[in-house]
């Protein structure tokens with residue numbers, strides 16, 4: 001470049017800057033960004049500490065701010081009118097401080113900062129002066145935290161506001177991350193005469209008792225969302241209802257526990273959407289509900305507590321002809337199917353798409369007239385007490401895509417009629433009914449269905465010849481817990497199945513080729529025999545496979561293509577050979593259960609490369625040699641069970657590498673198969689979904705020698721430690737009392753010596769302790785916890801001649817005799833993992849009952865799971881099913 005050119009360029013730049021500083025930028029001929037506003041926006045950008053990639057890249061000094069991403073200007077004046085800076089679909093959000101300068105924009109009409117991590121300047125103080133107070137019509141500050149937990153009353157100055165979103169329920173973030181807002185006063189809202197959309201969901205309004213009166217003074221409201229606001233009651237008396245334009249009202253997840261009839265909102269006949277999910281409203285639903293003829297969506301689910309739930313009076317909703325979605329799941333006090341059926345809308349044409357009456361203890365039979373509701377898309381009658389036949393009219397519901405009749409007492413389907421319908425059905429769940437005996441022939445008609453659940457439906461006999469052809473398009477089939485016998489269906493390899501569950505039948509014969517796209521396959525507790533054919537390697541998508549408790553034998557084939565496997569269960573078969581070599585390439589595996597086979601040889605050192613392992617269960621095989629030192633590389637491991645092998649040598653000393661046992665950070669993923677028992681001494685706990693809570697090491701019944709490494713005491717989240725029946729010597733680690741999570745500790749039948757550390761009495765969760773049959777000496781520690789344990793099991797110190805203590809001296813000779821007897825039993829049950837004694841299964845059932853009660857007693861559930869919403873959601877479906885099953889089995 002020649003010097004003159006350079007000069008020229010410099011001159012141009014100077015001119016541009018000067019022009020910019022005085023009035024506008026000459027970027028574009030049509031839009032002219034105002035300099036002050038350009039600076040204000042840049043000041044805003046400076047306040048942002050974390051910017052999602054690309055979102056503010058165009059915000060560069062000197063360029064036309066009207067062309068910046070997220071900025072909309074007036075074509076006429078160049079003033080900034082709209083700022084679209086809310087969280088985007090890809091979850092990218094800003095964090096940092098909002099610059100005061102943003103509030104100097106005088107022409108702003110639309111300000112969207114929704115779902116960011118932003119704070120107001122100078123310690124969260126909301127600016128009092130809003131330049132845009134006359135122009136702003138849309139303000140989205142959802143997810144914003146305000147310093148004092150109050151909502152700023154200055155917002156009442158924004159006299160043209162139509163949309164106001166201050167909600168505090170942010171997807172993907174835990175509520176506790178958001179500073180809780182607890183305003184005491186909302187009266188400023190009444191200064192917004194044009195407001196029609198107000199969202200305060202997730203804001204704690206428990207101190208604002210007059211909330212209905214306040215909203216009633218905003219007659220312009222069309223949309224009012226007050227979900228999860230900790231509201232106590234909705235039975236305030238309003239002398240006159242102003243909200244004649246209100247269309248959408250969401251009061252879900254609040255704490256109303258009064259008769260539903262006394263709620264103030266039933267007269268608002270303009271409502272199209274009314275959500276009362278998860279409250280504790282009870283009693284008769286008011287007759288005025290029947291007059292809300294605009295209603296399209298009504299959700300009263302989970303609104304009842306056991307005895308006092310909603311009651312539907314005869315014909316209540318007959319004229320609600322616009323109703324599309326009606327949800328009463330777990331919301332009605334037990335009633336009869338006929339009553340409910342009579343009260344449904346009778347309109348022509350019917351618009352009711354979704355009807356959910358699940359979990360309501362509804363009795364009676366399914367009326368054939370249900371076939372009139374041709375508009376049904378989703379029909380859920382799960383978990384009731386319905387009896388009798390499933391009317392074939394259901395098969396005429398042409399628009400039905402999802403049908404759940406699970407957990408009733410229904411007995412088969414009338415099959416004489418020609419089925420004309422169900423062409424759109426994608427999902428059908430008939431589990432836990434009586435559809436057998438035999439293999440229902442009408443299942444052939446469900447050819448287009450993706451998901452068919454026939455678990456526990458009393459099906460007997462063999463797979464019919466048409467099985468593979470009829471379900472060739474299905475994605476998931478569940479026929480587990482029936483009495484299907486005979487061999488697996490032929491020609492399965494051409495099916496499109498992703499999930500096939502056949503557990504708990506009487507299937508015999510050899511494994512046959514599986515569908516090629518299978519992702520999960522489980523056939524535990526059947527009577528399959530023979531070797532596993534190489535064909536199993538032809539399903540390379542397999543992630544979960546459970547072949548447990550069959551009669552399979554031989555070596556598992558060397559499937560080099562099965563690399564996606566995440567959980568593999570081969571337990572309780574007769575597999576032979578070494579630790580399967582193909583696993584070396586399965587680095588995603590997190591759940592491996594080979595227990596109860598005849599596998600032998602050394603554990604390979606490459607086991608340490610399976611770094612995703614969370615559950616390693618190799619118990620009751622014939623593995624020998626020493627424990628690979630590198631096994632402690634498995635930092636994700638929560639459960640290591642190597643009991644009942646022939647392992648020798650020392651326990652690796654570097655146990656503190658097992659990070660997940662030191663400190664539990666995450667909930668491990670548990671395969672969705674049946675419940676896995678976790679065996680702690682004399683307690684077979686069916687953890688089911690609590691399995692993900694268990695942290696356990698079981699090395700019992702081996703030939704381990706040497707000392708118990710001191711580092712074991714760093715495993716602060718370990719709940720079960722069983723080292724019994726080995727040849728361990730030395731002392732019990734002095735700091736054992738720092739293993740604060742221990743619930744069960746078994747060191748019995750070793751050669752440990754020295755004293756029992758006093759710190760043992762610090763273990764406040766300890767529910768099982770056994771140090772019997774060692775060479776321990778000295779005083780036994782005492783403490784309330786240990787004394788209780790001793791009272792429950794007086795043999796826990798037996799067989800240690802050197803031990804003394806108040807209890808022992810008193811009962812010494814008697815205890816010793818009894819212990820010798822008990823010892824024989826112990827030894828036996830120790831080596832038979834499946835033996836469940838009465839105590840054990842009793843405990844397991846007890847646990848389930850507690851868990852189920854928590855799940856279904858709404859108030860407890862809220863308290864218990866509020867902080868664990870995410871975990872709870874993923875477990876919910878799984879558990880619901882098990883609870884229903886348990887209920888049936890125990891009641």
Ligand SMILES: *[C@@H]1O[C@H](CO)[C@@H](O)[C@H](O)[C@H]1NC(C)=O
Pocket residue numbers: 072073074075081
């Ligand atoms: C400005 O003009 C563009 C194109 O001419 C148009 O798409 C946009 O809607 C206009 N903006 C406003 C705020 O009127």
Ligand SMILES: *[C@@H]1O[C@H](CO)[C@@H](O)[C@H](O)[C@H]1NC(C)=O
Pocket residue numbers: 086087088113114115140141142163164165197199
């Ligand atoms: C506010 O922003 C959030 C996040 O972008 C969005 O989900 C919500 O719908 C917005 N609120 C309104 C009233 O538009």
Ligand SMILES: *[C@@H]1O[C@H](CO)[C@@H](O)[C@H](O)[C@H]1NC(C)=O
Pocket residue numbers: 128153154155156157
């Ligand atoms: C804005 O609102 C605050 C608090 O309600 C009030 O003190 C202040 O005077 C108002 N400012 C203007 C300019 O109206």
Ligand SMILES: *[C@@H]1O[C@H](CO)[C@@H](O)[C@H](O)[C@H]1NC(C)=O
Pocket residue numbers: 180182204205206207230
């Ligand atoms: C809501 O606010 C009330 C009163 O300040 C408080 O007692 C309650 O614990 C709060 N609720 C939640 C869930 O934070």
Ligand SMILES: *[C@@H]1O[C@H](CO)[C@@H](O)[C@H](O)[C@H]1NC(C)=O
Pocket residue numbers: 213216217218219239240241242
């Ligand atoms: C109805 O709304 C008007 C206008 O905001 C208000 O003046 C009046 O007090 C309201 N009536 C009731 C009963 O709240």
Ligand SMILES: *[C@@H]1O[C@H](CO)[C@@H](O)[C@H](O)[C@H]1NC(C)=O
Pocket residue numbers: 238239240241264267288
């Ligand atoms: C609702 O309507 C009923 C009769 O239809 C009337 O008795 C009641 O006072 C009304 N409630 C309100 C708050 O307007």
Ligand SMILES: *[C@@H]1O[C@H](CO)[C@@H](O)[C@H](O)[C@H]1NC(C)=O
Pocket residue numbers: 304305306307309330331332333334359360361
């Ligand atoms: C259904 O009955 C069971 C057992 O009797 C009870 O625990 C449950 O709360 C009932 N459900 C409803 C919605 O009333």
Ligand SMILES: *[C@@H]1O[C@H](CO)[C@@H](O)[C@H](O)[C@H]1NC(C)=O
Pocket residue numbers: 350374375376399
């Ligand atoms: C079935 O669904 C189709 C398309 O969604 C719709 O046009 C039709 O009206 C529905 N039939 C009935 C009876 O509602």
Ligand SMILES: *[C@@H]1O[C@H](CO)[C@@H](O)[C@H](O)[C@H]1NC(C)=O
Pocket residue numbers: 385387409
């Ligand atoms: C199911 O129905 C049969 C008879 O039809 C009855 O004997 C049985 O008790 C019922 N079971 C339940 C759980 O209601």
